[in-house]
Amino acid sequence: MVEGATRKIHPSLCNEIARIASEGLRNAFRHAQARNIETEISFGERHLRLRIRDDGVGMPAAILAEGNPGHYGLRGMRKRARQIGANLEIRSSEGRGFEIELMVPASIAYPDSSRRFLPFRRKKAPGA
Secondary structure (H helix, E strand, O other): OEEEEOOOHHHHHHHHHHHHHHHHOOOHHHHOOOOHHHHHHHHOOOOOEEEEEEOOOOOOHHHHOOOOOOOOOHHHHHHHHOOOOEEEEEEOOOOOOEEEEEEEHHHHOOOOOOOOOOOOOOOOOOOO
């Protein structure tokens, strides 16, 4: 489902958002044993929001907190979200499904935003 008027997303964010979404969907298809998977994207004035949720078996709290040993999925999603200045909420409990919600501030997400700020760009060293 798409909410709001579709807007261009800053090109340097598209790949990172797509990778987070892909991992969320991959988890749902591979591990959740879900009957239903919902994906929403909302083009808001203050945020770009991506939400993926399923009605599957859920995830144990220990794996939710730390990730699965030897797997990069949840850790990678969190790292990508931090790098682009977004907030990522991951919610799950055993037997109650899984949900991710990525919130990217409009000032970062949309190239036509009045304020252009890309937190993942390298800062110049002092005196450079």
